Amino acid sequence: MLPLTLHGERLSVLCLGAHSDDIEIGVGGTLISLIDEARPIDIHWCVLSASGPRAQEALEAANILLRGASTTNIELATFRDGYFNRQGAELKDWFEILKTRISPDVIFTHRRDDAHQDHREVWQLTWNTFRDHLILEYEIPKWDGDLGQPNAYVPLSKAALERKIAILMEAFGTQRSKDWFDPATFMGLARLRGMECRAPEGYAEGFTMRKLVLAVR
Numbered sequence: 001m002l003p004l005t006l007h008g009e010r011l012s013v014l015c016l017g018a019h020s021d022d023i024e025i026g027v028g029g030t031l032i033s034l035i036d037e038a039r040p041i042d043i044h045w046c047v048l049s050a051s052g053p054r055a056q057e058a059l060e061a062a063n064i065l066l067r068g069a070s071t072t073n074i075e076l077a078t079f080r081d082g083y084f085n086r087q088g089a090e091l092k093d094w095f096e097i098l099k100t101r102i103s104p105d106v107i108f109t110h111r112r113d114d115a116h117q118d119h120r121e122v123w124q125l126t127w128n129t130f131r132d133h134l135i136l137e138y139e140i141p142k143w144d145g146d147l148g149q150p151n152a153y154v155p156l157s158k159a160a161l162e163r164k165i166a167i168l169m170e171a172f173g174t175q176r177s178k179d180w181f182d183p184a185t186f187m188g189l190a191r192l193r194g195m196e197c198r199a200p201e202g203y204a205e206g207f208t209m210r211k212l213v214l215a216v217r
């Protein structure tokens with residue numbers, strides 16, 4: 001098991017999500033665990049499509065989940081939900097500006113093989129934009145049945161997972177019409193990922209690590 005940072009080292013994290021609940025679903029447990037470790041951690045959190053009631057939800061959930069981080073920066077953009085592939089130029093500009101402002105140690109973004117077109121657009125722009133960074137792609141369960149085989153895992157405590165799920169259930173009222181959006185979905189997926197990596201408490205979040213550069217000194 002590799003540590004994400006050397007003990008106590010400051011960690012700078014960028015989280016990218018197309019919609020207001022994506023980051024929480026994909027990487028919420030990992031972020032809660034990192035913050036609980038009490039290491040210095042700076043988190044830059046970007047939701048690309050958050051307007052109207054979803055903006056308020058996104059802000060509230062991020063603020064609760066990130067409580068305890070050393071610094072947080074929450075950015076909400078207003079790209080049109082479901083139409084990211086028609087807003088390519090504007091999205092590209094947004095990413096180019098983001099790149100000039102930050103240089104994180106690790107980036108969490110959507111998976112290449114995600115069935116949602118907005119998610120894939122964010123995936124592509126992440127890789128186009130950030131060439132010298134560790135990128136981990138998180139997964140979002142959905143009706144399409146697009147889950148794959150992760151090759152990187154973060155084991156979670158049961159308490160961290162329960163906190164993630166509680167935040168999801170409390171914060172995202174607009175999602176409740178989706179029949180899959182319930183604790184059993186999130187608990188079940190985390191249990192499977194925990195089984196796959198032999199997590200001590202049985203739960204984990206899974207990621208795709210597409211490229212890894214190793215230093216020998």
Ligand SMILES: [Zn+2]
Pocket residue numbers: 018019020022116119
């Ligand atoms: Zn989404």
